[in-house]
Structure formats: C-alpha cells, structure tokens
Amino acid sequence: MYMLIAWLLLTKVFFKPEIKEIPGGAALIKEERAKLGRISAGEVRVAIIFVLAALSWVFIPLIFQAMDADPPIGDAGIAMIVALLLFVLPAGAAKGVRLLDWDSAVKLPWGVLLLFGGGLALSAQFSSSGLTEWIGQVTAGIGGLPVVLIVAIVAAGILFLTELTSNTATAATFLPVATAVAVGIGIDPMLLAIPVAIAATSAFMLPVATPPNAIAYGSGYVQIPQMAKTGLWLNLIGIVLITVTTMTLAVWVFQLVY
DSSP states (O other), X not given: OHHHHHHHHIIIIISOOSOSSOTTHHHHHHHHHHHHOSOOHHHHHHHHHHHHHHHHHHHHHHHHHHTTSXXXXXXXXXXXXXXXXXXXXXXXXSTTOBSSOHHHHTTSXXXXXHHHHHHHHHHHHHHHTTHHHHHHHHGGGGGGSOHHHHHHHHHHHHHHHTTTSOHHHHHHHHHHHHHHHHHHHTSOTHHHHHHHHHHTTOOOSOTTTOHHXXXXXXXXXXXXXXXXXXXXXXXXXXXXXXXXXXXXXXXXXXXXXX
C-alpha cells in the first residue's frame, strides 16, 4: 500500500513524467539482458545454498518445536555452514576456483554486520543490567495515553530521526528502548517494536538518509528542496500507514494485547 501511494504521489503530483515512453528502452533492456549470458553453474550453486539456508532458518525451529525438542543447530550455526560451503564448493569447471574466496570476503560490509551485532549486544545489556526495567518505570506515566497515540508518536519520532542517522543504527539503538517503554506502560512490546522497525526503513527527505536517496540526488535531476518537500509528505503518510498497520494487521497477525 505504501509503495502504491508513494508511486502515485511521485508520478502524478510531484514529478509528472515529461514523456510516456523511453525511446529504445525495451531494446536497451533486452541488449543488457543478453550481455549477462546464461546462468552459470556457480550461480546455480549459490542460489541453491541460499534457498536451503532460508528454508533452514524458517523450518528447523518449527519442526523441532512441533516435536517439543530443542533444535540441534541455531541461526548462527546455519549461517556458519553456509559460509563454509561457499568457501569449499567449486564455482565451476576451473580448478581451484571456489564460490567465495577471501579476497571477496574482505570486501563485505563488515561494518554493517558489526552494527547488527552491536545492536544485539546492546539489547542484551539492556536486559541484564536492569536498564530495561528502569526505562519502563520512568516511562510508566505515559501509560495513560491512548495506545494508538503512543504508536503514532513513536513512528513519527523514528521516521524523522532516521533522516539524519543510519536506518540500521536507528533500529538497533531504539528497539531495546521501545520494548522497555512498552513493558513499563503495560502493553505488548511488539506494539512499539513494529513501528520502530518499519519507520527506521522509511527515509525520504534527505540524500544522507539512505544510499538510494543519495543516488537519486547524485543524478542531478532532483534537488534537496524538492526531495525534502516530497519526502515530508511521504513521511506524514507513513506515520498514518504505520500506525494503522500496527493497530490492525499486526494486532491480528501476532495476537497482540493492549
């Protein structure tokens, strides 16, 4: 719904297209597609490994939960097996060439992975240090506000904060805080965690907010005032949609109580 509204707003109101068809566009796409060639054996193997990893992450816990037993391997173990397979399995007919080599591995965005790990560590320390309980006690006073208003305030705060900070860092930092606040006011933590997670990925006003924004600005066709004006409307719509989604769909799917 958000994507549809955003597309309509951008193409019908703020940035109406000057032409209806790009001359030679279809031929260009076909030409670029032909340059890719047929899918290689290495690409097939990588796809199979990642599909198996995704299925394992989803179904192994469910299967052992149905058996009332603990899974023999966790999410981290599955990820390690995937990494080992990529380093071990051959990429194709060429001898000694693997699906993943160390030269490629060191180019991975390790900073993002460390940021995720830091967020998980921060969340664990919130609980073990007692900070979660303290935040809950301090914020217990806002429990008198309607839950829908609290959700809207959280969504708005994170939406505008993530315009200036990393989406991942914002989510990793504020998810533990949001859940602590939820515990303090006596509602299900998911009611505040969901708007934080969704809002942290919705940044439209500034080039620094996300790499896609920076790419659009770098094209030279979009100026910062245009982006800020359009992004403000998208943010306001986002606040409404996130609040409505949380209070309806999320409550129904996750059986949340408030």
